[in-house]
Amino acid sequence: MLTRKTHPRCLMIGILVLSNVLVARLPAAQEGEPSLVALPPPSLNFYGSPGVIDMPSADMLPDGQFAPSLSSFGGQTRFNFTFQAMPWMSASFRYNAIRNWNLFGFPTYYDRGFDVRFRLFKEQHNLPGVTLGLQDFAGTGVYSAEYIVATKTFETPAWGASRLPGRLKISAGLGWGRLGSYGSIGSFGERPTFDGSSSSGGALAYDQWFRGPFAPFGGIEWQVNDRLGLKLEYSSDAYITETQTTSVFQRKSPINLGVEYQVTPRTRLGAYYLYGSEIGISAQIQINPRHPPTLMAVPAPQPVRQRPERSQQPEVWGTGWAESESAALSLRDQLGPLLKEDGLVLESLDVAPDRVELRFRNLRYMTHPIALGRAARALARVMPASVETFRLVLVSNGMGLSTTTIRRSDLEALETDANSTDAILAVTGISDTPQIADTAVPGPDLYPDLGWSFAPYFAPAYFDPQQPIRMDVGVDLDVTYRPVPGWVISGKLRQRLAGNVKNGRVSSSALPPVRTDQALYAQYGTTLNNLYVARYWRAGADLYARASAGYFEYGYGGVSTELLWKPVNSLLALGLEANYAIKRDYDQRLGFLDYRVFTGHASAYMDFDNGFHAQMDVGRYLAGDVGATFAMDRVFDNGWSVGGFFTLTNVSADDFGEGSFDKGIRLNIPLGWFLGFPSRQSVGTMIRPIQRDGGARMYVPGRLYGQIRGAHQKALRDQWSGFWE
Amino acid sequence: MWIRALLGLIPLLGLIGCSSGNEVVPLEVQLIRAGQDVAARPRGKAPERPALRRTDLDPLEGSFMEVTLERAERLAYLFVNDQRQDDSPGRIMIWRSEDNVTMTTRNGMLIATRGLGGDILSSTVQVQGNLPGPATGGEHTQVIRALDNGKVRLTMACDLTDLGPETIEIVERKHATRHLQQRCNGTDGGIINDYWVDFGNGLVMQSRQWAGPQIGYMRFRRLTY
Secondary structure, three states: OOOOOOOOHHHHHHHHHHHHHHOOOOOOOOOOOOOOOOOOOOOEOOOOOEEOOOOEOOOOOOOOOEEEEEEEEOOEEEEEEEEEEEOOEEEEEEEEEEOOOOEOOEOOEEEEEEEEEEEEEOOOOOOOEEEEEEEOOOOOOOOOEEEEEEEEEEEEOOOOOOOOOEEEEEEEEEEEEHHHOOOOOEEEOOOOOOOOOOOOOOOOOOOOOOOEEEEEEEEEEEEOOOOEEEEEEEOOOOOHHHHHHOOOOOOOOOEEEEEEEEEEOOEEEEEEEEOOOEEEEEEEEOEEOOEOOOOOOOOOOOOOOOOOOOOOOHHHHOOHHHHOOOHHHHHHHHHHHHHHHOOEEEEEEEEOOOEEEEEEEEOOOOOHHHHHHHHHHHHHHHOOOOOOEEEEEEEEOOEEEEEEEEEHHHHHHHOOOOOHHHHHHHOOEEEOOOOOOOOOEEOOOOOOEEEEEEEEEEEEEEEEOOEEEEEEEEEEEEEEEEOOOOEEEEEEEEEEEEEOHHHOOOOOOOOOOOOOOHHHHOOOOEEEEEEEEEEEEEEEOOEEEEEEEEEOOOOEEEEEEEEEEOOOOOOEEEEEEEEEEEEEOOOOOOOEEEEEEEEEEEEEEEEOOOOEEEEEEEEEOOOOOEEEEEEEEEEOOOOOEEEEEEEEEOOOHHHHOOOOOEEEEEEEEEHHHHHOOOOOOEEEEEEOOOOOOOOOOOOOOOOHHHHHHHHOHHHHHHOHHHOOO | OHHHHHHHHHHHHOOOOEEEOOOOOOHHHHHHHHHHHHHHOOOOOOOOOOOOOHHHHOOOOOOEEEEEEOOOOEEEEEEEEEEEEOOOOOEEEEEEEOOOOEEEEEOOEEEEEEOOOOOEEEEEOOOOOOOOOOOOOEEEEEEEEEOOOEEEEEEEEEEEEEEEEEEEEEOOEEEEEEEEEEEEEEOOEEEEEEEEEEOOOOEEEEEEEEOOOOOOEEEEEEEEO
């Protein structure tokens, strides 16, 4: 798992909506100018995928598109997240509520589901696009369906003032499962009927895919201009459970129609009349990591100070200055404030007549190359002319992560070059960091270093059948003390001010209740969230190490050690983590309960060239189960990431309980992407359809890989265009 | 009872969103600060700047330029942050505004911006010696900071036309210039840059130049030199 702080989804959605609504849009470009503005994406259906109203189309969203949407009709509300993971593949997660259900003991039925869609053929001039979809393929299956659908787009004249011509989209497809339940024209094999009372869900229902009756469906969407769209469809969904087994609504007709309006470039609203009896509404938001709501603006750096020609002022180029014992201290004192202005902290400075090594922390920029560019400029302002080689070492928790070596004359010559970004990268070296030299002078008054923060927190709990979202809010007092480089003593006091997570259910479990008893911990308002001591060090070339002890999270404390192998230029990293976890007392003060377990994992991390990031952890989990976690994330250079994970252990699906095995999705959006100023913080969340006890891990603050990856060669090269910014 | 307890907490609330130390500021604190910044932003339109008079400019030492961002309707005055000659032909000037935006020109042609967002990282322009403005038609390339934290290269082919002599006035002072127009076209569209060049003093006195798809056109007027 990537080590990252998670933050609640509602906070993120709040920021999303705010930044979408409030950010003033710049006046449009004049006609004819080259533009980087994306074309309007396809509109979504009630399941959050490109489509008509209740039926899908073959359209794919633009690569990387992230689309949260909400739809509702006839007492059925669907909250969907769709992510276009690759140009030809999208995945969706859905949380839905069906009112007046009154079946299997649920007055309102809440369920989670995953969809996945694959493009089989891309639309071409004469040929339609074709897409294959699996809907609700791993949940309890209330919405399960499979389909193959074709869509062809035609251009039409636009109505009124419009940036773009109108578009007419005609879709037709064949559906199975739910989408084969009305007007079926044939059948393949047997398909078991949906039974929400017995299925624990979670497992792939591949034995049902494309089985049973199949039926045609189709629809037309006419985008009359760049804002207004009209939709009409024929639905092959009979809503058998909803209208015959129980009476959620009345289905009188297979015809649905609706009208949609693009309110802002990222928001589309719709109103519909469905199944001859119901009014429906939808709200669709579509955002793309490549198109931030606000362009990131970083205050302009000072230009690289040019040294005078050696032939003209040879005296400036002398090295006599280096003989003075106070030279290093004086240079450090000039450099520190310049770095601080740019959000950088000077850890140490080692000066020689012809070279300098600066170790520093980057507190401000999500991408390290911006910090490297600023640090190099600061050195060019301060260092005597004879200092030609700049070695810039990014530091986290006292560990040198990588060394970027730049010649000062390149810096001077290339700042205004026509290809300045590529040109400086071509002459820059990125390498591992040797041990710090004895001659280095430390940052002034940096150690011992005390930091604190007093901030609100939001702690949500999702998907309780009684209440979909519960939330605690309160304040955290966080104190961190660093006596010497590499040592951290940190603690967090938490005071809840309001919330209802404590009313959540404690479900029974066949395993030791390592996570399902979270509600017992939520009974207490004043808690010690964590208190630990950690030591970080470089255990050798390409090796990073951590040892921690204390109270790591609400539920567990103990001892944790980690060793990571990650050469600077390697895409692969290998890690080992061994923990002795002791379950904390419910009041989250200093006591422990009588549950102890050795857990640990061997991990492999792979940073693929195509933007995907994979991780596999094999080992023993908190409940004593043994197995492996597989995770895949699409990671963007600006810090966005969207991904998913699942864990298979030696716990049977029956013992695991609802969901059959542990799985979830996660999302991370950099704060700077929303707000347009530089920040290393992200808003993120991890959503599990259900939290059970199998495949659970202890949360240990400060895991190594997440601190290191961004400072290594691949990330630095990928994000290099920030260097001159 | 609980109301009183809550009231007791109010003095503490002033501290929420505070932090100190040499670490990354927590997310919630950054959000609170961003909210405070937005709240503190002046409302409504910026006050009209009084019209410049030559008597205001005369006492100034050094070079000053006025820039107007057409899309944002923002106007700023620029001073010289640095000037130099690099390995390529043309005189480099780095201009800076009070609000930490810089614009870099080579012989008066915009080749880079910083601090605006969606900036021009670097450019290829047609230069001859230290002659002001574009020397010939040909390639005009901008490398733009855009999309996923990366850069986008926009290459256009340009035609240069001399539209003849024009007398322009900049803050009560008339200048005899030649109006050069550069029409550039690429795969995604085209732009037009205009330069009013004074070959007497070797300066681009006034111009309207395109600063990439995310910034749009800028107008420059050389106030002093």
